[in-house]
Amino acid sequence: MKKRSRIRETAAVVAASAVALVAVQGSSAAAGGGESPTVCVGTRPVGSLPGPEPSLFRVLAYIEKRGETRYRSVFTGLSVDEDRRTADVYRIPSRAFDADICAHAEKGVRVRVHDTDVTARRLDALVERIGGDDMSRWDDRFDLRSVGPDPSGFVHIGVDDPATADLIIKKALGKFWAKHIRVEYEGSASLV
Structure with a gap:
């Protein structure tokens, strides 16, 4: 029973993140395409991802690991703007990847998602x-x-x-x- 409940909670968080991701749009131009990146702001409690480093770097580590494993067929790269506590994620459009990384962004961390056409x-x-x-x-x-x-x-x-x-x-x-x-x-x- 506990496992089912946890799966439903995770699905709800991912679904809510996908809605939030679509609702919040960035204002800076994406590299190459000239379109505005999609932006999500972390809602996960600070410290919920493993690691002793600051939350921005925990989120970056999570995104990179997911991008290099489960989402390697869409992941292009990652950069960071430390001053703005922002992770810039470049990927071939993928709602699943976007929802995953936004669902795992901790409070105070922004994730800007940019479209590319190469991995x-x-x-x-x-x-x-x-x-x-x-x-x-x-x-x-x-x-x-x-x-x-x-x-x-x-x-x-x-x-x-x-x-x-x-x-x-x-x-x-x-x-x-x-x-x-x-x-x-x-x-x-x-x-x-």
């Missing part, structure tokens, strides 16, 4: 294609200095000649990936 796993695969074992394929055309995923749904590429590199990389990777690549100038590494 973290696909971004990691793109990073590997650009800067992995075959990194030398860019030699004599430009100097690849850094490559890494950005949680908002693109791969940042640092090079010596952005105009040349942008054309070459986007042509090599195809039309779909072009919108997920940001090529920027990056100075060479130096010892301080």
Whole structure:
């Protein structure tokens, strides 16, 4: 009997969070799409998630764990705005994921949910294609200095000649990936 009651309570919290999530809208523009992110404000008691760290970091840990396990097919990434006690979550739209993370946000923590069209796993695969074992394929055309995923749904590429590199990389990777690549100038590494 206790187990059934707990399941109903959890379902009620998730359902209420989904309603709250739809009702509260943010005012800042989402990365890439220009749309406002969906925002939910934590209602769960402070300290209800495990861990000794502040509530914002407990919520971030929960979101990251869920995003990398149960919701890996939609999770893109996560960033934090400590001053505003806000977690920015980037994901392929998923009502279930949104309801889950909003239901677990502790009081005083805001969660802004942004739409993307790519997962973290696909971004990691793109990073590997650009800067992995075959990194030398860019030699004599430009100097690849850094490559890494950005949680908002693109791969940042640092090079010596952005105009040349942008054309070459986007042509090599195809039309779909072009919108997920940001090529920027990056100075060479130096010892301080």
